[in-house]
Amino acid sequence: MNSQSYYNPNVTLPTVLCCVCGLPINPNSANMCVPCLRSKIDISEEIPRQSYINFCRGCQRYNIPPSHWVTAELESPQLLAILLKRVKGLSKVRLVDASFVWTEPHSKRIKVKLIIEKAVFSSTVLQHSFVVEFVVMPSFCEDCHQGAAKDHWNAVVQLRQKSSRSHYKH
Ligand SMILES: [Zn+2]
Ligand SMILES: [Zn+2]
Structure with a gap:
């Protein structure tokens, strides 16, 4: 196993200052702390x-x-x-x-x-x-x-029957 895997990256990585608020952070490509990233x-x-x-x-x-x-x-x-x-x-x-x-x-x-x-x-x-x-x-x-369409059609038929006074049953 590579001995480097035992290194704690929080210790070995250099810290940088957040470019917005100046808080020391582990570097990321934006060089911004999480609260500042979240706001941006x-x-x-x-x-x-x-x-x-x-x-x-x-x-x-x-x-x-x-x-x-x-x-x-x-x-x-x-x-x-x-x-x-x-x-x-x-x-x-x-x-x-x-x-x-x-x-x-x-x-x-x-x-x-x-x-x-x-x-x-x-x-x-x-x-x-x-x-x-x-x-x-x-x-x-x-x-x-x-x-709904069938109800509408039935209503039209009933209306026609009424107006023509027909006794026709459908
Ligand atoms: Zn910040
Ligand atoms: Zn439905």
């Missing part, structure tokens, strides 16, 4: 803070694109999994935690707090927490849409 670099900048999810008004199911619809309770792990799939840019970071932030049930908004981590300058891992808001978009799934 937003590791979540590629993740949109707002998204949406389609919700069927007929059968109360949530849409998983393109055409899958599932039932999920508010604040359930299932709903969290569905929502996280809709957050773009999450694959480029490490998701540490995700949890619901309470919202008024009638607000048609669902808020999820995310904590993510990302390595910057190869050795420094930054962590960031933020909230993504999902707008619940009322819509109809394919099944309910067909049902």
Whole structure:
């Protein structure tokens, strides 16, 4: 075994001063301490803070694109999994935690707090927490849409029957 592997890098590496606040640190290519890095670099900048999810008004199911619809309770792990799939840019970071932030049930908004981590300058891992808001978009799934179309067609037929005073039964 190479004897160098016993060296503690914290001891052997020369320290430099953070170029922003002057704190002694182990050198990194930015020569900035972690708090200063965190204030300069937003590791979540590629993740949109707002998204949406389609919700069927007929059968109360949530849409998983393109055409899958599932039932999920508010604040359930299932709903969290569905929502996280809709957050773009999450694959480029490490998701540490995700949890619901309470919202008024009638607000048609669902808020999820995310904590993510990302390595910057190869050795420094930054962590960031933020909230993504999902707008619940009322819509109809394919099944309910067909049902609604049939109801509409029936209503048109009944209207015609009434206006022509016909006793025709369909
Ligand atoms: Zn600093
Ligand atoms: Zn439906």
